[in-house]
Amino acid sequence: MLRVEHLTVKFPSRFGDVTAVEDMSLSIAPGEIHGLVGESGAGKSTVGAAIIGLLQQPGYIANGDLMLGDTDLRALDRFEAHALRGKRISMIFQDPQTSLNPLMKIEDQLVETILAHEDIPSNDAKKRAIDLLEEMGIEDAASRMQAYPHQFSGGMRQRVVIALALCTNPELIIADEPTTALDVAVQSQVLDLIRRLADIRKVGFILITHDIGVIAQIADTVTVMRYGKLIESGATAQVLGHPKHAYTKQLMDAVPPLDRKITRFRVPEEDDGLAASGPGKGDAAEAWLLEGVRQQAVGLSLQNITVEFPGTRTSIWHKPKPFVALDDISFDVQPGSVMGIVGESGSGKSTLAKTLTGLITPSSGGMTLGGSPLPGGKTRSRHHPSRQLIQMVFQDPFSSLNSRHRIGTILAEPLWLYGLVNDSDERRDLCIDMLSLVGMDPDAIDKYPHQFSGGQRQRIAVARALLARPTILICDEPTSALDVSIQAQLLNLLKDLQAAFGLTVLFISHNLSVVRQMADDIVVLRNGRIQEKGASEQVFETPEADYTKKLLSLTPVMPHDWSL
Structure with missing residues (x-):
């Protein structure tokens, strides 16, 4: 063909x-x-x-x-x-949200595509569109076609994109x-x-x-x-x-195994110039991170955290029911350990991260950081110590790094924001040394984010988080968009940094193979509720919740017998 x-x-x-x-x-x-x-x-x-x-x-x-x-x-x-x-020939792109027109209903986009290639009445095009959505597994397709892309989940949007690709056979x-x-x-x-x-x-x-x-x-x-x-x-x-x-x-x-835990990820030789491990270089940055009592590992505790979002009001007489994103969440993160947070899209993983960083205010419940109460959201002032001590590495480094600023300006921001280094020359020297610590070339400091690969940008994001001298590092899907070799490099770096500086880490991911290699303990979320929690190896070897067993069974793995 x-x-x-x-x-x-x-x-x-x-x-x-x-x-x-x-x-x-x-x-x-x-x-x-x-x-x-x-x-x-x-x-x-x-x-x-x-x-x-x-x-x-x-x-x-x-x-x-x-x-x-x-x-x-x-x-x-x-x-x-x-x-x-x-x-x-049709194409299915990576991000369905950007492939669909946010201002057009699903029906209009499907019918428009069909009519562009087929000389048929619009009613016939609409019927074909309904049949396609039903074939894609979308229930009640006739009514769902009246929705806009943002009213679908990520998986449902991808089904619509596949329907668009198929509508002309x-x-x-x-x-x-x-x-x-x-x-x-x-x-x-x-x-x-x-x-x-x-x-x-x-x-x-x-x-x-x-x-x-x-x-x-x-x-x-x-x-x-x-x-x-x-x-x-x-x-x-x-x-x-x-x-x-x-x-x-x-x-x-370089592919992390699901059936066992390994100490390090193997990285293909002749990589793109990134170091396979971070610490060992950047002595000044390492010494700076280790100094001070604030660098002692601290634990994190959540007690009965509930987060609710307002529902959609359909009329002035209708009182909407709030949407519960997190429902009575309680768990403890031991000092210096890695807690893995796993679950499907919409399970509440990112909402949990935003609650811990103070971007979302919980409806009820409490949090403590190192035994001290941790205010939530609007009640946490900008100058509260936790703003510095809890840092986050986001999923997409290209979006989280300011594309108009040079790397030096991006890295120096936490230093002057938290009053950690006042002299501009000292800030620049420390930023250069921090780049070396995370395996980047020092001349990166004068470049812009777009001049780096995805893995290099994520290393820069890690360096920025470390320059705040955090004790809690939250990693929200940090490797989901990276290929296996770059993923292996970055995960080795995170392992080294966590061990060297005693960081307490929350590692959020839908990749169970990666979570098994990184986490000491695991919390499994579904629809905002905890389905299972415990030691990592215990959860993977003898899962108790049916939902955990389902997630493990759906994870793609390398077959042991290719003849099957």
């Missing part, structure tokens, strides 16, 4: 052409799911963009053949290519990281849907992802890429079960 031969993609620059993809070849049959894996910058998304004709300017195809059936994709003019996109769908930001339950639903569409409709899929567990679970064939080149390709069981290339083996080793 699709044949790509010797594809080369280049991007001109003032220093000469940069080769993003070099001599890439692959083929896909009807109903085949072909996985495209590799680290960030491997060229995976560039291959997909070249096939569908959405290469960012000034990028161009320097060489190669692209054949969709008997159609030469490179021979099409822009009008023919425009007509083919969405009709014979395409031959090929390119899915670019379709499950990266989804929890294991929703991810399982989306992957089952993709598998069913490939089997029943015989739609071919290119599944671009850095999650090798997902590839092992669903892909028929796989291609491993690095630095724009094809490293290894073939049947999934052959490539992942018996890898021939050293890099493929290293990539497999």
Whole structure:
């Protein structure tokens, strides 16, 4: 159905052409799911963009053949290519929230797409849209079509995006990281849907992802890429079960196991220049962090925390029922330990983090930090010590770092905000040393966030949090958007920092394999309530709650016997 031969993609620059993809070849049959894996910058998304004709300017195809059936994709003019996109080739992007128009109802977006490629009455287009949503597993599709994208959950929005991709019966769908930001339950639903569409409709899929567990679970064939080149390709069981290339083996080793706990994550050799571990460099920053009594590890305790949000008022006579985001949450975090918080989207994980940092005021309950009462939300003044002692590393470092400021300005902010270092030259020297401590090159201090990869930006976010001299570090999905090798580097760094400085860490994630390696204790949340809590190994080895067992069963893992 699709044949790509010797594809080369280049991007001109003032220093000469940069080769993003070099001599890439692959083929896909009807109903085949072909996985495209590799680290960030491997060229995976560039291959997909070249096939569908959405290469960012000034990028161009320097060489190669692209054949969709008997159609030469490179021979099409822009009008023919425009007509083919969405009709014979569709694309599912990583973030469904940005793929859907927030000002249009779901019905309007589906019908508009159908009418753009089909000469049929609008009523027939609407009926097809309803049938598609029902096929995607959306109940009461006729009424749900009147909703806007923000009224759907992340998994439901992804189903709508898949329906959009399918509404013209395409031959090929390119899915670019379709499950990266989804929890294991929703991810399982989306992957089952993709598998069913490939089997029943015989739609071919290119599944671009850095999650090798997902590839092992669903892909028929796989291609491993690095630095724009094809490293290894073939049947999934052959490539992942018996890898021939050293890099493929290293990539497999970097995947954290679910069935056992390891001391360190293995990092592929010849990485992007980041250090595999942080401490050991940046002596001045390390000494500065360790000095002072505030750096002694402290515990955290929550007693019967409840968080409610106002409900939606439908009329002036209707009194809305409040939405309970957290319901009677109680647990203790031991000083110097790592507490893992897991659960599906909407379980209350991020609400819990925002409550601890004072961004949300609990409706009832209490919190203590090191035995002292911890005010909540609006009752916690800006100058309260906890504002400094509790720091957070967010999921998306590109959003949490000010894109208009240089790294030096971003890092120096907590130093002058909390009055930790008053001299500007001393602040700069300390920021440079802190960059070295987290495995970054000192010259990064004069650059902007967009000049770094996702893993490097997350290291900068960790450095900024450490410069506040925290005792509590909250990590909210810090590795969900990173590939396995960069994830391994960052998790090793967090392990080293936690051990070196005795930090008390709350590690929030939907990746159970990662949580097992990082956490000493675990709290499992569902719909704002605790389903299970206890020592990490106890929860993973002998889970008591049915919900915990369900999450573990849905987590993609490497099969032990590829013949199955």
